[in-house]
Amino acid sequence: MNGWVLGAVLVLSGVAGILLVVHLIRDRVVEDGMFVLLGVIELVLIGQLVAGCVALAQTDRDVSGALFVSYLIGNLCALPIGAFWSLAERNRAGTAVLLLAVLTVAALEVRLDAIWAGAV
Incomplete structure (x- = not known):
């Protein structure tokens, strides 16, 4: 796994999380930006899903392939689910759901790094 991708996802998730907390404090709905x-x-x-699958196919590390790919797919699905829920719930609760989706992505990203390192 690439450390740059891990860092990029964590930084982008952190920025999105901070902006969502500000929206929650101000009691505003999520905007298009x-x-x-x-x-x-x-x-x-x-x-990351594509690169992770390629890296998994080429590695001889002791990595649980099914677990690793399931985390990659789950990480990919978290934001769209949260976004659709947030669009259906255009109030403070929708903003909170989107914040939870962003935090889920960050947590899954840290877990993906641990799985790749061999700490199952």
């Missing part, structure tokens, strides 16, 4: 940021995170996650 936030969905653009989530789209950028999603593009990085798509690249």
